[in-house]
Amino acid sequence: MTTLQQAIEQVKNAGNKAFVPYIMAGDGGLSTVKPTILSLQKMGVTAIEVGIPFTDPVADGPTIEQAGERALAEGVTLRNVLETLASFRQEIAVPLVVMTYFNPVLAYGLEQFASACVAGGVKGLIVPDVPLEESAILRQTLNPHGVDIVQLVSLTSPPERIARIAAASQGFVYAVTVNGITGARASFATDLEGHFQRLREMCHIPVLAGFGISTPQQVVSMGALGDGVIVGSTIVEALHKGNVAKVEALVAASKGTIETSTPL
Numbered sequence: 001m002t003t004l005q006q007a008i009e010q011v012k013n014a015g016n017k018a019f020v021p022y023i024m025a026g027d028g029g030l031s032t033v034k035p036t037i038l039s040l041q042k043m044g045v046t047a048i049e050v051g052i053p054f055t056d057p058v059a060d061g062p063t064i065e066q067a068g069e070r071a072l073a074e075g076v077t078l079r080n081v082l083e084t085l086a087s088f089r090q091e092i093a094v095p096l097v098v099m100t101y102f103n104p105v106l107a108y109g110l111e112q113f114a115s116a117c118v119a120g121g122v123k124g125l126i127v128p129d130v131p132l133e134e135s136a137i138l139r140q141t142l143n144p145h146g147v148d149i150v151q152l153v154s155l156t157s158p159p160e161r162i163a164r165i166a167a168a169s170q171g172f173v174y175a176v177t178v179n180g181i182t183g184a185r186a187s188f189a190t191d192l193e194g195h196f197q198r199l200r201e202m203c204h205i206p207v208l209a210g211f212g213i214s215t216p217q218q219v220v221s222m223g224a225l226g227d228g229v230i231v232g233s234t235i236v237e238a239l240h241k242g243n244v245a246k247v248e249a250l251v252a253a254s255k256g257t258i259e260t261s262t263p264l
């Protein structure tokens, strides 16, 4: 079992749900990467999805797109994020999952990128613009370095495609809960239960729900569909505004505590 999967199974075995926050690396400058990761780690998150800013983030909604623009303006790149991670590697105890589009990886060079992932303690990779059919090259290059390639399943994927994605995904399966881009949603499709039930039957690894989850209540309800949640836009916004209490309330919800007193 891989490090990433193990971290999620451990939470599951304790009767809790995994909580994976997404951060935009370098939103606020490269110097924020270390304190942000260490503070999330201290809050007890299961893993951290580390987003790399990119000029053409096709899957991203306005909140993450704007955070990406701020990070790009700070001169943040795939290379200097990985170098920054390497600089405090010994203090990182939580698995890091890098989320990047394929272009920066190609520009880096696949083998050099793989080495930099090892140096930075990266345990997983999400590349949303590399479809399943073309993902073998990523697994071949990254797996020998202990990096999982996490695949996304969309709500509209036909069953036979879902089965292939489930079989290929590593660490966990990223079950996208909405049709469309990242960002907070007030409501979700009503047939999510059936979708997740079928999905879990096909998966031999944990299933995490992501996209549109922004409140402690949604962390609980969406977490219950599978093995936990990934929360992006709301975390990015809270970190940008320095609203640590909001981040804490979301993490607490994954452990079964809803703090109604927290202003959300």
Ligand SMILES: O=P(O)(O)OC[C@@H](O)[C@@H](O)c1c[nH]c2ccccc12
Binding pocket: 022, 049, 051, 059, 060, 064, 099, 128, 181, 182, 183, 184, 210, 211, 212, 213, 230, 231, 232, 233, 234
């Ligand atoms: O922001 P949301 O709606 O909470 O969704 C998570 C998401 O941000 C994060 O996992 C992510 C950010 N960019 C992506 C691109 C593709 C897939 C996933 C992502």
